Amino acid sequence: MDADSRIAPPELTTELRARLLRWYDVARRNLPWRQDADPYRVWLSEVMLQQTRVDTVKGYYARWLERFPTLESLAAAPLDEVLKAWEGLGYYSRARNLHRAVREVAEHFSGKVPADPNTFRALPGVGRYTAGAVMSIAFGRAEPVVDGNVRRVFARWTDDPAPPDASLWRLAGELVLGERPGDLNQAVMELGATICVPRSPRCMECPVKEFCRAYAAGTQNQRPAPRKTRPLPHEDTSAAVVEHEGRLLLVRRPVDARLGGMWAFPAAVRMRGESVADAAERAVREGLGVGIQAGEPIGDVEHTFSHVRATYRAVRCAWVSGEPRALRYDDWAWASPEELEKYALPVAQRRIAALAGPT
């Protein structure tokens, strides 16, 4: 490591760690997942917290543990039930991967989360961040973490507008080498979440301001520099709200597709020049082998995914012919308005259902 990329010289790093831990011990938020270091609970909370606000996760975390109190209970549950419990949290691949991973743990590791970083990281959906968090918090191993908060804090400590990932991980690896690695990792993340916040960091309250080069230079508000974001591609999608005898036609998306395993209205991305009605009819014909007649549009729903922005143009349709067959979907169902609640529907699909109103 070149000297300049260090957070501080070794003797000062010891002091930095001590200050972080002293601050964390008194200032940390009392969050439900900090009650104990049970590996399953730590793992679950870390997966839920990715891309999701703490206040949102609290309710989901509590309800989840009522329904799946142990790793074994989650492993034994059908995917439908798991996705239903995750409904509304978004990024459903997190739930699918967690479910697959705990099944592997139940099958190959007698239900015990592996304490070895490499073994744990080989499980579905476990990336470098999740591995570092679970290994350090649940098992006290000196494994680093870098998330958005850590990146911001390090960019300010080093006064670097765009620290490369390799440097961030190296710094995190240096910092975590003290006692209480799990608390050290959490302390930096907590600092980023509560003091070293993106806009107007509260430097006067910061326990480590003496180590912060950006604070010394007065550049903390410019660190890190904003990342350039490219506009997301747009998908213009027809969503067929097919009614028949007071029920609505739902499909379950293939597990390896976007929103895999979730229920939805049959839909197709419109081809160039294709009308909303034609795309809706095609979605149901090609996906289920059913003939429908598209009727009036009932509204648009906008939704932004991580890699695409979608507009769903919902159109009311009438069943004309054919018994549904799962051609491009995993399953299908005719659901009454009261039954809709039991299906795992992503947020945008719930909004389409609301547009459909009572059948």
Ligand code: SF4
């Ligand atoms: S001094 Fe300010 S910018 Fe530096 S780490 Fe503390 S809060 Fe962040």
